[in-house]
Amino acid sequence: MPAQRLFLDAGGRLPISPRTADALRAGLADGWADPRRLTTESRRARALVDGARGAIAEVLGVHHDNVHLTSSVPLGFERVIGGIYAARRGRTRIGVSAIERDLVLEAASFVSSGAVDTFEVDAEGHVDLDAVRAGASHPDTALVAVQHANHEIGTLQRLDEVAEITTTAAVPLVVDATASIGHVSAPEHWDALIADPADWGAPAGIGVVALRPRTRWLPHWPESSDPWAPGALSVPLALAAAVALQERMENLEAEARRQHDLVDRLRAGMARTVGVHLVGDAVERLPHLVTAAFLYLDGEPLVSRLDREGIAVGSGSACGKAAFEPSHVLAAMGALTHGNLRIGLHPGVTDQDVDRFLAVLPRVVEHVRDSMSA
Amino acid sequence: MPAQRLFLDAGGRLPISPRTADALRAGLADGWADPRRLTTESRRARALVDGARGAIAEVLGVHHDNVHLTSSVPLGFERVIGGIYAARRGRTRIGVSAIERDLVLEAASFVSSGAVDTFEVDAEGHVDLDAVRAGASHPDTALVAVQHANHEIGTLQRLDEVAEITTTAAVPLVVDATASIGHVSAPEHWDALIADPADWGAPAGIGVVALRPRTRWLPHWPESSDPWAPGALSVPLALAAAVALQERMENLEAEARRQHDLVDRLRAGMARTVGVHLVGDAVERLPHLVTAAFLYLDGEPLVSRLDREGIAVGSGSACGKAAFEPSHVLAAMGALTHGNLRIGLHPGVTDQDVDRFLAVLPRVVEHVRDSMSA
Numbered sequence: 001m002p003a004q005r006l007f008l009d010a011g012g013r014l015p016i017s018p019r020t021a022d023a024l025r026a027g028l029a030d031g032w033a034d035p036r037r038l039t040t041e042s043r044r045a046r047a048l049v050d051g052a053r054g055a056i057a058e059v060l061g062v063h064h065d066n067v068h069l070t071s072s073v074p075l076g077f078e079r080v081i082g083g084i085y086a087a088r089r090g091r092t093r094i095g096v097s098a099i100e101r102d103l104v105l106e107a108a109s110f111v112s113s114g115a116v117d118t119f120e121v122d123a124e125g126h127v128d129l130d131a132v133r134a135g136a137s138h139p140d141t142a143l144v145a146v147q148h149a150n151h152e153i154g155t156l157q158r159l160d161e162v163a164e165i166t167t168t169a170a171v172p173l174v175v176d177a178t179a180s181i182g183h184v185s186a187p188e189h190w191d192a193l194i195a196d197p198a199d200w201g202a203p204a205g206i207g208v209v210a211l212r213p214r215t216r217w218l219p220h221w222p223e224s225s226d227p228w229a230p231g232a233l234s235v236p237l238a239l240a241a242a243v244a245l246q247e248r249m250e251n252l253e254a255e256a257r258r259q260h261d262l263v264d265r266l267r268a269g270m271a272r273t274v275g276v277h278l279v280g281d282a283v284e285r286l287p288h289l290v291t292a293a294f295l296y297l298d299g300e301p302l303v304s305r306l307d308r309e310g311i312a313v314g315s316g317s318a319c320g321k322a323a324f325e326p327s328h329v330l331a332a333m334g335a336l337t338h339g340n341l342r343i344g345l346h347p348g349v350t351d352q353d354v355d356r357f358l359a360v361l362p363r364v365v366e367h368v369r370d371s372m373s374a
Numbered sequence: 375m376p377a378q379r380l381f382l383d384a385g386g387r388l389p390i391s392p393r394t395a396d397a398l399r400a401g402l403a404d405g406w407a408d409p410r411r412l413t414t415e416s417r418r419a420r421a422l423v424d425g426a427r428g429a430i431a432e433v434l435g436v437h438h439d440n441v442h443l444t445s446s447v448p449l450g451f452e453r454v455i456g457g458i459y460a461a462r463r464g465r466t467r468i469g470v471s472a473i474e475r476d477l478v479l480e481a482a483s484f485v486s487s488g489a490v491d492t493f494e495v496d497a498e499g500h501v502d503l504d505a506v507r508a509g510a511s512h513p514d515t516a517l518v519a520v521q522h523a524n525h526e527i528g529t530l531q532r533l534d535e536v537a538e539i540t541t542t543a544a545v546p547l548v549v550d551a552t553a554s555i556g557h558v559s560a561p562e563h564w565d566a567l568i569a570d571p572a573d574w575g576a577p578a579g580i581g582v583v584a585l586r587p588r589t590r591w592l593p594h595w596p597e598s599s600d601p602w603a604p605g606a607l608s609v610p611l612a613l614a615a616a617v618a619l620q621e622r623m624e625n626l627e628a629e630a631r632r633q634h635d636l637v638d639r640l641r642a643g644m645a646r647t648v649g650v651h652l653v654g655d656a657v658e659r660l661p662h663l664v665t666a667a668f669l670y671l672d673g674e675p676l677v678s679r680l681d682r683e684g685i686a687v688g689s690g691s692a693c694g695k696a697a698f699e700p701s702h703v704l705a706a707m708g709a710l711t712h713g714n715l716r717i718g719l720h721p722g723v724t725d726q727d728v729d730r731f732l733a734v735l736p737r738v739v740e741h742v743r744d745s746m747s748a
Contacts, residue, residue, distance in 0.1 A: 007415060013408045021402055028395055028577060034387045038677050039686035041381060071579065072445040072603075203402060205445065205579050205608030229446075234579030237608070303412050312413035 006353050009314040010346035011151055011179065011289060013198050016244075017347075020202055023243035027236030036232055045235045052242035059245055060186050060193065060210050068209045068228035069238050073178060074103050076194045076207035079227055080217075081107045084143050084172050084192060087216035091142035093117055095135035095171075097127040097157070098332035104145050104176055105328075112142070119146075124281040125155035125333050132162055136169035143172045148187045151179035151199075152329045152342055153280030154263075154289035163189030172215055181208075182248040183286050184256060191215045197241035200248050201346070206237040251347075259287040259345050262354050266290050266343060269358035273365055279335045288345040293330065294365065297339035301368045306341075309360050314342035380727050383688045385525055385553065385663060385718035387572050390618075394576055397617035401610030410606055419609045426616035433619055434560050434567065434584050442583045442602035443612050447552060447570045448477050450581035453601055454566045454591075455481045458517050458546050461590035465516035467491055469509035469545075471501040471531070472706035478519050478550055479702075486516070493520075498655040499529035499707055506536055510543035517546045522561045525553035525573075526703045526716055527654030528637075528663035537563030546589055555582075556622040557660050558630060565589045571615035574622050575720070580611040625721075633661040633719050636728050640664050640717060643732035647739055653709045662719040667704065668739065671713035675742045680715075683734050688716035 007015060016024075031048045033041035049069065057064040070076040081104070085094065093115045094108040108116050117138075119131035127146055136144050144166050149156045159175065166173040167189075175190035182200025187193070192211050198204035209228060211217055219227045226232070248255075267278050267290055275295035294302065299315035306313055326337035343357070381389060390398075405422045407415035423443065431438040444450040455478070459468065467489045468482040482490050491512075493505035501520055510518050518540050523530045533549065540547040541563075549564035556574025561567070566585050572578035583602060585591055593601045600606070622629075641652050641664055649669035668676065673689035680687055700711035717731070 005414065007407075009407075009411065009413060009415070013406060016402055016406050021399070024402065025395070025399070028390055028398065032387060032390050032577065033381075033383075033686075034578075037383065037688065038674065039383060039681045040379065041383070041686050071449070075445070075449070203406065203608060203610060204408075204606065205611055232578065234577060234608075234611070236577060237579055300412065307413045312407075312415050314411065 003310045003356070006311045006356060008343045008345065008349065008353070008357060009312045010349075011199065011314060011342065011344035012196065013204060014201055014344075014346040015348065016203060017201055017247060019247055020240050020244040024203060024236045024240040027239035031235030031239060034232055035235060048235050049233060049238050052238040055242040055246055056195075056208055057210070059181065059249055060195070061188070062210050062212070066210055066213060068211070069233050069241075070207035070209055070228045071233060072205070073194065073196045073198075073207035074107075076209045076228070077103045077107045077176070080174055080192045080194060080209055080211070081143065081145065082111045082220045083217040083227070084174065084215065085111045086218040086220040088142040088172070091140055093138065093140045093142060095119060095132070095138075095141055095144040097121060097146045099125055099150050099153075099329040100145055100147055101151060101176055101178070102328075104147070108145060117141070121332055123333055123335075125150055125153050125329075126281070127157055127162065129158075129161055129165065133165050133169075136166050136171045141169075141171055143174055145174040145176065147176040147179070149177075149180040149184070149286045150280070150329060151289075152327060153291045153333070154286040155281040156180070156184070156284045156286065159187045159189055166191075179289070180286060182245055183288055185252070192217075197237075197244060200245050202241040202244035203237055205234060206241055208241070255347055256287040259349075262345055262349065262351065263287065263290045263343075265354055266358070269354075270361065273362055277336060279330060279333065279340070289342065291330075291340055291342045293336035294339035294341070295336065297365070297368055297372065299338060299340050301371065302339065302341055302364065305364045305368055306360070309364060311357055311360060314344060315340055377684050377730070380685045380730060382717045382719065382723065382727070382731060383686045384720035384723075385573065385688060385716065386570065387578060388575055388718075388720040389722065390577060391575055391621060391721075393621055394614050394618040398577060398610045398614040401613035405609030405613060408606055409609060422609050423607060423612050426612040429616040429620055430569075430582055431584070433555065433623055434569070435562070436584050436586070440584055440587060442585070443607050443615075444581035444583055444602045445607060446579070447568065447572075447581035448481075450568045450583045450602070451477045451481045451550070452484075454548055454568060454583055454585070455517065455519065456485045456594045457591040457601070458548065458566060458589065459485045460592040460594040462516040462546070465514055467512065467514045467516060469493060469506070469512075469515055469518040471495060471520045473499055473524050473527075473703040474519055474521055475525060475550055475552070476702075478521070482519060489514075491515070495706055497707055497709075499524055499527050499703075500655070501531055501536065503532075503535055503539065507539050507543075510540050510545045515543075515545055517548055519548040519550065521550040521553070523551075523554040523558070523660045524654070524703060525663075526701060527665045527707070528659040529655040530554070530558070530658045530660065533561045533563055540565075553663070554660060556619055557662055559626070566591075571611075571618060574619055576615040576618035577611055579608060580615055582615070629721055630661040636719055636723065636725065637661065637664045637717075639728055640732070643728075644735065647736055651710060653704060653707065653714070663716065665704075665714055665716045667710035668713035668715070669710065671739070671742055671746065673712060673714050675745065676713065676715055676738065679738045679742055680734070683738060685731055685734060688718060689714055
């Protein structure tokens with residue numbers, strides 16, 4: 001008899017809580033009208049969007065005027081990086097850490113026609129501050145992008161130090177917080193920030209952008225109306241995003257401690273498996289993520305075999321691209337780029353679930369190893 | 375005691391049917407996972423998206439491989455126009471009808487750096503076929519965009535004739551069907567087509583693009599993965615879009631006849647009001663839309679006063695931009711550009727509702743006229 005499914009792939013998407021599903025339903029009932037029009041129905045929809053922006057702004061520590069809801073997370077990256085670049089006329093280069101998301105790397109390369117400087121990271125994924133300093137002080141640098149936390153390995157960047165460098169150099173700092181908001185406190189120092197509601201338990205299909213009032217930004221795109229949510233926004237998704245975030249924030253610290261401990265157990269348990277290398281900073285990290293690289297194995301059969309055992313985990317570059325392209329994140333850290341598993345916990349995952357995974361893993365690894373040498 | 379709200383602003387957004395709301399709920403329960411990954415949860419989400427694409431493709435009369443779901447309608451326009459333009463290297467100009475949506479005009483102007491040729495329309499909104507012929511046969515023309523139906527005035531273009539011209543000239547024809555799919559049969563002749571699920575009764579936040587297999591298209595954008603739905607799609611919205619469309623198609627002809635008759639009554643009733651000009655083709659039109667221009671009046675007080683009477687109608691350019699900018703559609707037809715109301719019927723609107731609107735309208739017009747001359 002198959003055991004109940006165990007979902008350990010919570011990075012970017014996860015099961016929706018009843019409260020968030022209720023918010024979506026309420027948003028559909030009261031927010032179906034176009035928020036840009038003048039009737040009672042539209043005013044009601046607009047009030048829901050404004051409320052959602054306000055709730056998210058509070059978590060990010062900014063005024064709600066400085067928060068924009070976008071029709072997708074990639075659009076948020078594109079608009080932020082493109083708009084800040086456009087406002088920094090004459091400065092042609094963009095500096096990024098080597099382990100930024102594909103979305104950041106691709107937007108930076110597109111916007112700057114390939115004039116991207118990559119800052120190396122150490123074996124735990126921390127960006128080289130000297131490299132950031134050199135990049136930020138280069139007179140051609142339009143902006144610098146360094147993530148808050150990495151979506152594959154969980155390592156938290158030392159953003160205070162990064163921001164001190166970019167502030168001194170008077171270069172805007174774009175912070176990808178798509179893997180961290182809802183899991184740890186929002187970072188304090190940034191000029192532009194992007195967040196992903198689907199990562200904190202809202203339905204996918206909406207993005208969040210925050211810009212400091214001082215951050216210069218120019219539209220660089222056809223739509224004359226709202227550059228962030230052209231064609232206007234899904235009001236139900238906006239409401240669900242805000243409610244899901246509030247639900248997370250109510251219990252942020254206790255849940256982060258609980259998940260941090262579970263990941264410690266996962267790391268310790270997996271470390272006992274032969275040929276496993278645990279990637280990323282064991283301490284300065286997201287509470288809920290861990291990636292392990294398995295020597296001589298491929299990621300795909302590991303994921304598939306675990307799936308047949310009823311356990312969903314991630315692998316490879318966590319999002320976008322074909323699932324099993326070698327991860328540029330792991331390559332930049334000098335880690336194994338094949339044979340890696342990413343485990344992401346959601347609030348429903350228990351001690352027993354972790355034990356179940358750890359009990360199944362050696363058998364799965366052995367099976368995959370046998371089938372590869374067969 | 376205020377009467378029940380009457381929603382007559384159904385163009386682009388309308389109340390969600392119970393069946394569509396159920397589909398969204400089911401999509402949330404079974405489609406929260408990332409459709410791009412390899413686990414059971416992701417396969418289930420992917421199956422829902424594939425099913426939704428298939429259902430929509432059937433209505434459009436194409437294979438499901440030729441239908442792409444996009445994370446927003448404007449993104450669909452931008453990708454289609456930009457990608458076809460990119461594939462037609464060396465050809466620099468874009469031809470558009472004068473009454474295309476802002477989204478089309480803005481994307482065309484952005485992509486071609488302003489090299490846009492505008493085809494005039496007659497007093498009923500039909501595009502000048504000689505102008506299309508001249509534009510399509512110009513050696514620099516990369517593509518031509520002519521809408522299926524206009525979202526403000528409802529006029530249906532004679533797309534068979536337009537397509538004959540573009541086919542002869544071997545120029546791709548982009549058809550904006552965002553106001554027509556779900557209301558009348560899909561057009562038969564086009565090279566690329568864009569549709570809007572929110573216009574047929576699905577929750578907003580997703581777009582539909584169809585490309586013929588023969589249509590050459592090049593990506594021109596950073597994302598390396600899926601140019602249509604970067605960061606992947608909202609599966610619940612995809613499912614709701616398909617279910618809402620199926621619901622419409624089951625009853626398409628009877629409902630179109632019913633709404634066509636209601637609009638005939640609206641046109642006849644409004645024509646009796648002094649100083650009213652009915653815009654657009656009275657026969658070759660969408661079944662559910664009518665725009666009336668009121669001499670010497672502004673649109674905003676009319677909408678607001680009707681709203682206070684419990685009736686929601688639209689005005690001005692129907693979507694995007696500030697609500698009360700003069701409409702370029704009406705200007706192109708030589709109609710009054712101020713003081714216009716747009717009425718859009720949804721399936722719940724009855725004969726009695728139309729009577730109620732027609733009974734209230736003269737009083738509202740008189741009130742607004744008095745307050746303006748006061």
